[in-house]
Amino acid sequence: MATKMIDMTHGSGGRSMTRLIEDLFLPAFDNPWLSAMNDHAVLGPSSGRLVMATDSNVVRPLFFPGGDIGSLSVHGTVNDVAMAGATLLCLSAGFILEEGFPMETLSRIVSSMAASAKSVGIPIVTGDTKVVERGKGDGIFINTTGIGFVPETVSLSPQRVVPGDKILVSGFIGDHGSAIMAVRENLSIAGQFLSDSAPLHDLVASLIKSGAEIHCLRDPTRGGVATLLNEIAAQSGTGALIEEEAVPVRDEVRALCEVLGIDPLYVANEGKLVAYCAARDAERLLEAMRAHPLGRAGAIVGEVTQNKGGFVQVRTSFGGYRIVDWLSGDPLPRIC
Amino acid sequence: MSLRYIDEFRDRTIALSLAKKIREEMVPGREYRFMEFCGGHTHAIYRYGLVDLLPPGLRLLHGPGCPVCVLPMGRIDLALELALNHEVILTSFGDMLRVPGSHSLSLLKARSMGGDIRMVYSPLETLRIARENRGRPVVFFAIGFETTTPPTAVLIRKALEEGLDNLSVFSNHVLTPPALKALLGAPSSEENPTIMGFIGPSHVSTIIGTKAYRFVAEDYHRPLVISGFEPLDILQSILWLIRQVNAGRAEIENQYVRAVDDQGNLKAQQETLRFLTVRPDFEWRGLGRIPESALGLRREFEALDAEVVFGLREKDVADPKACECGEILRGAKNPEDCRIFGTVCTPDNPVGSCMVSSEGACAALYNFGRFRLAGAIKGES
Incomplete structure (x- = not known):
């Protein structure tokens, strides 16, 4: 040229x-x-x-x-x-x-x-x-x-999400946001992080083919899994309870988040999805997810609840509870 | 999967056994009131749901150890004046940008009005900004307790070494021991209940050492346990405080031995005092004017002191009437006692400083724990 x-x-x-x-x-x-x-x-x-x-x-x-x-x-x-x-x-x-x-x-x-x-x-x-x-x-x-x-036979939307549904994540969360943050902040550890950017159409096709009763699929991009959980809770009029220990996070992403004072649940993904499905089909869906290369590290991370006020709660590793709220502004590192 | 030096301090089994010991060793019918001085502890208590592990007879009062929270509106107004009237490039930490000054104006809003305000992660980033903008004044809006002060001192030294004559510092660094003294010296009443002991700062103590707290035991006869920020650190420190109270002891104990010693970081202390000096007094939100409680630039470095360079004059500005940040920072009220908590005042639209920083008691309760206030069922539906 x-x-x-x-x-x-x-x-x-x-x-x-x-x-x-x-x-x-x-x-x-x-x-x-x-x-x-x-x-x-x-x-x-x-x-x-x-x-x-x-x-x-x-x-x-x-x-x-x-x-x-x-x-x-x-x-x-x-x-x-x-x-x-x-x-x-x-x-x-x-x-x-x-x-x-x-x-x-x-x-x-x-x-x-x-x-x-x-x-x-x-x-x-x-x-x-x-x-x-x-x-x-x-x-x-x-x-x-x-x-x-x-096809007419497939209908996925937040309105179909009901209390009791299981919530699945298709793999390690926070990879994309970590890769971007590490480069942007010029951290010397930048090389260790790889964005998960990937097309999920084939994974979705496998999940649907499994025959599990899926109610909703969404990809947790900006604002991460936490924002997605709040969106779905608000749109379906439900709450959610997540087991903190069940959420797949790579050690290096956890470490970066510890350093920056950020919760990995809020860090962006570009190659993951969150699936809501009928409880009885959760294991079947998980099996289909793990059988796909983009869902190997998939996990059942929690379930939909009837909580008042649409709160998304996390049960911490030693049994305490906390809210995972909407973000207000960008996630900022703590200062001391 | 595990992260060394992190997961060991978040172990479920140990947490539950510590919680059990706390329950067993508390004298039935007795109320234990301890203050966690640091916002970092407040944050961790709500973040890990420690509240759910502690029995009702144990009351944790949230202290003033949140640098963003204790800065009075008059000082924020001065930062706004720097950005808008003196047209400087103002650098500061992210949390500081959202705190409202007078007329609900914050630095973030001032930026949309044309102020050149930049968020930095380290004070030293200001050096680069000053280098790239030699024709314009650049001011670092310095805040924080003893932990964040040494980097400001290093910034001043480097600016001098490089001859960056367009860089200055607006110092708002505050000191922990005088604030503790102010809390302990306040007369106790129904509204100001006696604090029976303190969960002492962790990071601050790495700089000032355990020796800085001796007066708490010697002059005020209260126990203080210097505690790490991890959940197990906090639980163990609470247990040690209960044991001291039960035995009628008042000692300074160091739970955070992996980072804190008696003398603290002498090099950081020296570097700080080389460039900064104790002010006669300083206004704190909630605690009023406390003598010798903050650091300003030494006179010989006044060419880098933004207060001198721009002739800043601090005005007394009253907090918004409905805001209870003052009482909350003294431990006299809980966030939920404030009438505007969670209604008018939220993290998206904060009225008081305690709702801004993640270390503020109001933000911690709102972000992590408000389901309890809403009567929502804990966990299971």
Whole structure:
């Protein structure tokens, strides 16, 4: 590519923009819908109900151990659609680039997106590129929207969650947030943490195939498992009781959280899901989860309760109780 | 899976056996009132649900050892003045940014109004900011007890060594022993019940040593057990306090031997006193003006003293009327006794400082324990 940096002409709709699309996006994403060079993609008919989800990615740093903004933007939306129990159809991608952003970095990010989409087997069928003036953006923002369809027989939603349901987590929590925090805070231990960024559509398919009565699936991204538990409690009018010792957390993540004074339950994940299911099917679901490579460390961590006020409680390792509340602001390290 | 030096101090079996000993050794019908001085202990007590393990005859009073909590609104107003009127780059710890000053204005709100306020994890990050902004004044809003003071001293030394003449320090460092003295010297009453003993600071004691507390036993005849921050540390310290009270002893005991000795960290003490000196007095939220209870910059370093450089004049500002932080910080009231606890005053919209820091008694109860107040069933539905 001739130019080394993004300039305003790359978003102006003129010749440079067409070249950016033809030289970078088309070969990377390579599919018939994009090659048609329309402003839209026409999709074929599908059976079942349509599912749609969107996600904007503004992560810093752009590249982190275990992933980058490109793979994250694919996985995030894939997972949001998959949590409905849906089969994925396609993705769109919108880029907001800052003037002066290195073309080489953009190219790396686009290649990573393409590789992630390819591994999921989902085409990126339409897109958009805008350029903002230097200082008006933060290098690159990516929005992706995904469409999928879910068969009539599958119905997953918080409204189906009832007291007595078991709560499962699909593996070690807090890996993504730890990788980001360690890099961002410039901690010398940064190399030990790897983001768990991964597409969960196949794990979801295995869980549904197990035949267990699943009531709700959700991925604990920003705000971590704690925030997810509070969301579901509020939306289903229930409470929850979690066994602190049952929650899978890697030793290094626990150690980092101890140092920073943060609870791993609040740390972000990008490749985990939380499943609510009928108590009698919990073991069967756990078995299906552990049989999948992305659910090996899965565990039953607690159950849905009828507690007044929708409190999410944790039973600590020696039998005391505490609330796991909504976050107020960012989790901040304690000062002494 | 286990984390060494962490999990040993959170062992369930030992916790339950300590709790059993506490129950057995308490004299029936007698109320034991101990104060945990540090917010770190308050936090741990609620975080690990220790309350559920302790019998009702044992009352834990939450003390003033939360640096964000005890800073009066007048000092926060000065920080706001620095950020908004003197247009400095103000650096401070995260918790400090959310504490409201007068007119519910906090540093976080001041930032949205255009103030250049930056959160740092270490005071030394201020050096880099000062280096990168040589044309602008940069002020470190220093808060904390003896634990966080030595890093401020190091910041001053490094700024001098580098010749960073745009960097100054707004010191709000406070001292533990004078606050203990103020608590012990206050006349006891129905509303101000006698504190029978103290769970003493852990991290502060690594700096000042056990010797700093002798007056508690010698002059005031109360036991004090220096305790680590882990749940087992706290339970063991409570047991030791009960034994002292039962035996009529008043001694300074050190449960936190793995980190604290008699003399403390002499190097940190020297470095601190090289640059900082004891102020004649200092205003504390809840405890009033306490003599010789805080540190300011030595006169020879006044070129780095933000109070001198910017001519700051502290005004007395009364706490919001409905807020009971003062009583709570003295151990005279519990968070749930405050009328606005959990209604008007919440972590999202704090009125008083005790609701801001995770070490504040109100935030600890709200975040971890308020299901008990709501009458929610503990655990099982």
